[in-house]
Amino acid sequence: MEVPNNKNAIESNRQAWNDSARHHQDSPDWQALLNEVTQADFSCLDDTLRGLLEQVGIDGKDVVQLGCNNGRESLSLFSLGARTVVGVDQSTGFLEQARELNNRSPHNAEFIETDIHHLPASLQNRFDVALITIGVLNWMPDIGEFFRHVASTLKPGGRLVIYETHPFLEMFDPEAKDPYRLDSSYFRETPFVQEEPIVYVGKVEQQAAKSYWFVHTLGAIFNGAIEAGLNIAHFKEYPHSNREELYDQYLNQSAQLPMCFTLVATKI
Template sequence: MEVPNNKNAIESNRQAWNDSARHHQESPDWQVLLSEVIQADFCCLDDTLRGLLEQVGVEGKDVVQLGCNNGRESLSLFALGARQVVGVDQSAAFLEQAREINARSPHHGEFIEADIHHLPMSLHNRFDVALITIGVLNWMPDIGEFFRHVASTLKPGGRLVIYETHPFLEMVDPEGEDPFRLETSYFRKQPFVQEQPIVYAGKVEQQSAASYWFVHTLGAIFTAAIEAGLNISHFKEYPHSNREEVYDQYLNREAQMPLCFTLVASKV
């Protein structure tokens, strides 16, 4: 399949996420979320991310989550004392879900539909903390441009917190005949292309808008952050997985791969 230009890839990814939203809403996890989000101390963040955010400090701060999906992580920030939380996503269908759980929550987040490359001016230089979690960076064809827009949301001295899957994992296929064989280059240039709905468990065998998953090395991520005017103050790799359950087979190995990482950078 021919890879479209960046603009068309971003638009196709938006359509693919809108196509997939109903499959997520049909899962048992959605009903559990609806029942849990009514609690004032609701927090779905794992210990790694929660501990890092507590260390960075979000209490009394204005926080933006870029790529907020259905808003569950954004609303979790109130349990850490955030003063104001804004979630941004390009999928209108997932934002409908975010607003539904927001209406059930005792807290009140704000959810905005926008492509990261076309953020409204009202978000510029506004936040103390910007958050990016698993499954955001790889939807971005130009990681340098992405980080410039992320940095634009921060006040001077504001901090970006990233908790992402490790790019090393893009080299293996967890559902392949030999899931430990290196299948593709760490320096792969072409995106992975999928034409089935995006789901977190298994596959849905029906047609969907094509989605494009772009591979970025750690070097590319670091360079993009630095060139966007961000000073990296923290970087740590972990042997635990924050990805789909199929990746759990890579846990607790004698020759352990890095499975995820955290990064904190401050706006100059």
């Protein structure tokens, strides 16, 4: 398989996410979200992430979410007392949804269209907390470079909070005949490639821009953060899933996989 260079992979992923946005907007979840976000205490954060953010403390803080998708999590940060919130994403389509939600919210976040590799100077050394949630790390072809850009947004002493899928799950194919058989190497170096629209439930049988999903080991994630000048202060693995429903079949097993993790790191 021919793997594109990093720049082309990032651009193809941007196109794929823009195409995906309309499919997400067709869902009943979107209609419900339009109503829910009007509440001052709106939050879509699960107990794990909410508890961690309360522990880190974002009350009165300036927070950036990198890879904010449609902004629902960014807007949820106000329920924890965030002073200002900025959401960053490279998808025009999803940021249009974020701004629609923002217009309905009693709070006011700022949404910026850019990819992580071209952050505007206005975001440098600005934030107390940077947030990354499910489905961000694996779109990044170079995890070390990614963390250098993330670190650049934080003030000295600022904290990075990550709540992500566990890389062990990339070894399994939940749609395989035997979904418990190891299907891919933990140390896989080539990305998974998808040519259908990116949706969270089921599949849409249409042609779309290719999307490239890069596998990063925990070691690569840890080293990328450390080399970017981030001190790891917290790391925890969990037996629950924060991925698509397809992965729920791996829950509650006698030989349980780690399914997601949280990590907190402080900028030196």
